[in-house]
Amino acid sequence: MNFECLQENLNKGLLIVGHLVGRNITLPILSNILLRTKEGVLELISTNLEIGIKTKIRGKVEKKGSYTVPAQLLVNYINLLPNEILKIEKTESALQIKGKKYETKIKGTETEEFPLIPEIKEEEKFQIKNENLKEGLKKVLPSVKENEIRPEISGVLFDFQIKEKELILVGTDSYRLTEKKVILKEGKKDKKIIVPLKTLQELLRILELEQEERIIEINISESQILFKINETELISRLINGQYPDYKKIIPQEIKTKVITSRDDFVKIVKSVGLFSQTEINDIYLKINPQENKLVISSISDKKGESTSQLEADLSGEENDIVFNWRYLLDGLNNIDSSEVVLEVINKDNPALLKSLDDKSYLYLIMPIKE
Amino acid sequence: MNFECLQENLNKGLLIVGHLVGRNITLPILSNILLRTKEGVLELISTNLEIGIKTKIRGKVEKKGSYTVPAQLLVNYINLLPNEILKIEKTESALQIKGKKYETKIKGTETEEFPLIPEIKEEEKFQIKNENLKEGLKKVLPSVKENEIRPEISGVLFDFQIKEKELILVGTDSYRLTEKKVILKEGKKDKKIIVPLKTLQELLRILELEQEERIIEINISESQILFKINETELISRLINGQYPDYKKIIPQEIKTKVITSRDDFVKIVKSVGLFSQTEINDIYLKINPQENKLVISSISDKKGESTSQLEADLSGEENDIVFNWRYLLDGLNNIDSSEVVLEVINKDNPALLKSLDDKSYLYLIMPIKE
Numbered sequence: 001m002n003f004e005c006l007q008e009n010l011n012k013g014l015l016i017v018g019h020l021v022g023r024n025i026t027l028p029i030l031s032n033i034l035l036r037t038k039e040g041v042l043e044l045i046s047t048n049l050e051i052g053i054k055t056k057i058r059g060k061v062e063k064k065g066s067y068t069v070p071a072q073l074l075v076n077y078i079n080l081l082p083n084e085i086l087k088i089e090k091t092e093s094a095l096q097i098k099g100k101k102y103e104t105k106i107k108g109t110e111t112e113e114f115p116l117i118p119e120i121k122e123e124e125k126f127q128i129k130n131e132n133l134k135e136g137l138k139k140v141l142p143s144v145k146e147n148e149i150r151p152e153i154s155g156v157l158f159d160f161q162i163k164e165k166e167l168i169l170v171g172t173d174s175y176r177l178t179e180k181k182v183i184l185k186e187g188k189k190d191k192k193i194i195v196p197l198k199t200l201q202e203l204l205r206i207l208e209l210e211q212e213e214r215i216i217e218i219n220i221s222e223s224q225i226l227f228k229i230n231e232t233e234l235i236s237r238l239i240n241g242q243y244p245d246y247k248k249i250i251p252q253e254i255k256t257k258v259i260t261s262r263d264d265f266v267k268i269v270k271s272v273g274l275f276s277q278t279e280i281n282d283i284y285l286k287i288n289p290q291e292n293k294l295v296i297s298s299i300s301d302k303k304g305e306s307t308s309q310l311e312a313d314l315s316g317e318e319n320d321i322v323f324n325w326r327y328l329l330d331g332l333n334n335i336d337s338s339e340v341v342l343e344v345i346n347k348d349n350p351a352l353l354k355s356l357d358d359k360s361y362l363y364l365i366m367p368i369k370e
Numbered sequence: 371m372n373f374e375c376l377q378e379n380l381n382k383g384l385l386i387v388g389h390l391v392g393r394n395i396t397l398p399i400l401s402n403i404l405l406r407t408k409e410g411v412l413e414l415i416s417t418n419l420e421i422g423i424k425t426k427i428r429g430k431v432e433k434k435g436s437y438t439v440p441a442q443l444l445v446n447y448i449n450l451l452p453n454e455i456l457k458i459e460k461t462e463s464a465l466q467i468k469g470k471k472y473e474t475k476i477k478g479t480e481t482e483e484f485p486l487i488p489e490i491k492e493e494e495k496f497q498i499k500n501e502n503l504k505e506g507l508k509k510v511l512p513s514v515k516e517n518e519i520r521p522e523i524s525g526v527l528f529d530f531q532i533k534e535k536e537l538i539l540v541g542t543d544s545y546r547l548t549e550k551k552v553i554l555k556e557g558k559k560d561k562k563i564i565v566p567l568k569t570l571q572e573l574l575r576i577l578e579l580e581q582e583e584r585i586i587e588i589n590i591s592e593s594q595i596l597f598k599i600n601e602t603e604l605i606s607r608l609i610n611g612q613y614p615d616y617k618k619i620i621p622q623e624i625k626t627k628v629i630t631s632r633d634d635f636v637k638i639v640k641s642v643g644l645f646s647q648t649e650i651n652d653i654y655l656k657i658n659p660q661e662n663k664l665v666i667s668s669i670s671d672k673k674g675e676s677t678s679q680l681e682a683d684l685s686g687e688e689n690d691i692v693f694n695w696r697y698l699l700d701g702l703n704n705i706d707s708s709e710v711v712l713e714v715i716n717k718d719n720p721a722l723l724k725s726l727d728d729k730s731y732l733y734l735i736m737p738i739k740e
């Protein structure tokens with residue numbers, strides 16, 4: 001293997017594929033990046049067996065071949081070089097990198113041991129703008145956690161709605177749930193799949209490296225999903241299973257409604273939350289529309305107690321409810337507009353948090369039952 | 371105790387005293403801040419037994435008294451409140467904080483158990499501008515480490531030179547040494563003392579909270595030092611012992627001189643350093659003025675090897691020397707000017723790193739001997 005490319009291009013490619021690769025002690029080659037030359041391009045490939053990322057960079061290929069080297073060392077080294085043409089060549093037991101004023105050999109491993117990234121049998125295709133997908137993932141991912149007992153919620157529901165030209169993204173850890181609707185550009189058939197959290201964290205990271213507007217292509221087979229972002233492909237398994245029928249628990253018969261400033265709500269939740277019971281994180285909301293009073297309080301044996309009034313427009317019935325203040329804060333932080341709406345049935349049912357003017361975002365929060 | 375003050379003022383005071391206080395399990399009251407009212411002021415006091423910090427904030431004192439509460443909780447809570455007048459009152463077992471829309475009780479401990487901060491018997495006084503002291507500490511502190519075997523280098527040498535109107539600050543961990551001269555405003559007599567690292571880290575943090583120009587007053591007794599910054603006093607023990615006579619090892623008979631760009635040098639040290647032996651961090655400099663060539667290289671069994679040429683003005687004899695690249699980097703990062711000078715005797719003697727145009731900064735670096 002022998003090729004030339006610009007430091008800037010190689011560096012960009014390494015930022016895309018390098019992050020997935022951690023230190024893998026049981027299978028050391030998974031700590032490596034695979035470099036492989038094809039016609040006029042260098043492919044960079046990384047995998048953790050569940051996810052594979054491949055990207056291409058342009059260059060002059062003198063001699064075809066492939067080799068693997070430790071990801072972290074390669075990423076850090078290339079990042080420190082000046083932007084000029086690099087000559088890269090495989091020697092007997094190393095990758096040699098030469099520039100005008102430097103020469104480096106990175107010890108690596110032959111390609112044979114490197115696991116193959118499966119090719120997807122293309123079945124169903126969808127298209128979405130990078131900005132839309134990025135926005136959706138940013139809102140939904142904070143509600144998702146790895147869950148070994150319930151693998152079906154260890155990922156995000158992708159619900160493609162062709163007629164509405166919408167992709168509905170849903171994430172939950174069973175204590176709160178986020179639903180975010182984003183614009184779908186293309187697609188032929190409704191489809192529901194569950195994409196693993198870790199895959200989407202990598203995808204979001206790659207989307208955030210891209211400044212320009214792009215169309216993301218999504219190919220879905222029975223057990224796999226492929227995201228094509230420009231010259232980059234991210235492939236992952238899907239999660240088998242039935243996503244919970246969350247629509248059933250979205251409150252319909254609202255008894256009490258609160259409209260207030262997001263920033264004021266955030267500050268009071270944070271400050272009162274300091275006095276909640278450790279690990280329970282419980283704060284109490286007393287909503288009294290008759291007296292036009294919303295009181296938020298917490299108490300802990302060790303720390304003391306705190307009570308604050310939040311200015312708000314209140315309507316409906318008097319109501320009390322207890323939340324985990326950290327979950328409430330996550331929901332508030334995800335709302336971009338200055339006014340938020342909280343809708344409550346009673347202290348035993350999930351409450352709904354949303355933006356006053358943006359219907360595309362819903363945050364369901366389960367109360368702490370006393 | 372019962373007083374009123376502005377949230378903004380209390381918040382500023384807490385940022386000054388609150389940082390020193392960590393979680394102290396053996397003596398829990400040291401996790402607290404002492405609040406004490408005097409005529410028209412509230413004093414905030416924290417201590418870790420070696421260092422004491424006291425600051426004053428203006429307020430309306432209704433009833434004198436004192437109380438201690440957990441630092442972290444108080445700091446975090448006050449920081450989240452709006453800037454308005456706070457009414458603060460000691461109740462039976464808590465500090466009550468009231469504003470227009472909130473009321474909070476923080477559980478605390480009576481003052482009796484709180485250790486007294488010693489008063490200093492004022493002996494010798496010096497004055498220095500905050501900007502000068504801050505700049506000096508920033509340069510010198512990175513070279514200092516806690517050292518149980520050699521307590522005399524666990525601090526910074528303050529060498530007050532009255533005739534030159536200079537304060538010379540010196541720090542070393544025995545592998546490298548920084549000397550920085552700053553302007554002294556006032557002082558009557560030459561004096562040499564050693565101030566503990568931890569004290570100066572707190573002092574630097576407090577100096578960095580202050581934007582405006584201030585005169586710092588330094589009072590020194592036989593075993594203690596007091597820094598007065600505006601309304602804040604920081605008191606600490608001094609380190610007993612003789613500071614090493616570092617001037618003896620500052621190279622005088624330079625054999626080889628390198629003048630080069632700081633940024634280029636930094637980049638090459640970082641990139642070549644990646645291939646140094648783990649924990650030894652050794653990089654090799656080959657300086658050849660005849661061929662006008664400076665080559666920096668490293669090699670490690672596991673990672674590979676790297677060689678770079680650094681463009682530089684070279685003069686004097688041919689010379690080789692091995693450095694710990696992290697120490698070299700610390701020295702380079704501390705130089706503000708774009709051109710740096712490296713002066714070498716030979717591979718067994720300390721080398722000198724300095725700015726081309728600023729004579730007030732010296733960085734001595736010991737070679738790794740092969």
